[in-house]
Amino acid sequence: MTLIIFVLMIIALPFLTGSSYTLTVGIFAGINALVAIGLCILMGYAGQISLGQAAFYGIGAYVSSILSAHHGLPVIASLALGMLAAALAAVVLAIPSLRLKGHYLAVATLGFGEVVCVALNEWGPGGPSGFGDIPQFSIPGYTFSSSAGYFYLVWLTVAAIMAFSLNLMNSRSGRALKAIHGSELASSAMGLDVVMLKIKVFVLSAVYAALAGGLYAHYVTFISPGSFSFFHSVLLLMMVVVGGITNLWGGIIGAVAVTILPELLRQFQEFDVLAYGVILTLSLLFFRDGIVPIVINKFKKPKVEKGSPKIA
């Protein structure tokens, strides 16, 4: 139901605004939302953490760009291979990192992000200054060159990924992810393959990020390692925390909020970064659970507390 309203909103938006500036901001918000949904699953549901999500985003962007710009592959195929490359990278990251939890896992993923960023700087086409002439996104018979067209492409992808993810979370696999978050000990006693589940959830979030990276590269048609640095990983993390990591819609709301905010703050000119920081800090202080869970709780009837507090 929510999903249908969401799709209707997507369809309506380009009719409400003629400005390509608004649509462009919307496209970036949608691209970020894809990564954020993956991060919500990884962090909010499975209880893992990633400070290197921008690396998967970068792998998707670079692989898809190089294959389509330099090797002449159709964009659809290069995008798919970019996602595959990110999936493999996620397996490589997940296997040694699986033993790690909390801060240690955070540092391992941070290190991974840095390694990828350095590799892109050193070996990526154009080195630190990046490269251009990346083909626009096209399917046979149609090139997504208008902002409205690309807006639809990105946001309908977000809707599809959202539908897939909501289904997944309300299934056997989603429950298993929540279970390993709750208790790894009990999960393995219930016959859950904790190691495999962790690998899978890393891969899933990496594939979402790589898909976003590809959509980004074929939209801006010029990429450089700077867009995939640690700073971007932190920004992605910020999105899911602001939106609320325990709800998939939190990823989308957070991505939209954090992407649009700097644009709204342009009028403060040189103080915009300051205002940005203050707003994000305040939102974390007062909406600690994120926007979406708080809104949901507002509308729900207050539940009567029963029983004893949690002991487990």
Added chain:
Amino acid sequence: MLEVKKVSKSFGGLAALNNVNFSAREKSINALIGPNGAGKTTLLDIVTGMTAPDNGEVFFSGFDITNFSALNISRRGIARTFQHLELFGDMTTLENIMVGRHSKTKAGFISSGLRLPFAVKEERETRLRSEEMLEYIKLGHRINDTASSLPIGEQRILEIGRALATEPGLLMLDEPAAGLNIRETRTLGDMLKKICSDMNITIVLIEHDMDIVMRISDRITVLNFGERIAEGTPAEIQENETVIAAYLGVDDE
């Protein structure tokens, strides 16, 4: 059914288990008792693959399962509960039970995400059977409550229900009566007897509450300081002088 042969385990210099033999008879309630620190939980951890023994072997239904992972042991049909509850606290009671059915079902990430017909059908069946299980353990009225919002007594029962959902041949309970009042303990005892006969499964019960142990056990094994000091029926154990000495201490004079 379950055969633990000459199992030893020490933590640093402390011998938690020393050459312990333990067996559980099929389709009966086998209690494992002993003072604190006797090695009961360690033995359970070894059987369920949570701890590796230093020496000795564990056989289940004739198969050597020593050093199997917890995952493999669970899949072979041994389920357990935990002394310090390990429920999935943020999930509802129904979801907790549904996780128990994980290894009985197949749908993966992709088939679940795409809602393939077989995954939808399987999900419906899992829900149905989990609801039945929730009714069976008399927590049907708690179906939408999160596990952590339940009182301790119901949390213990829910953990047993979740273990039963894996359809085990052997159910190992680590102090299920801890934290329960007399009335709840009595209900628990009746429920365990009912489970044992309804589902034809073997139960190993670690418990300090002697009322429940004496009332429902078919056989009792007593551990003290990592050694097996007695084995027998409840009546035999109550008469056993070594056991009485271990529990009450002996007069030096």
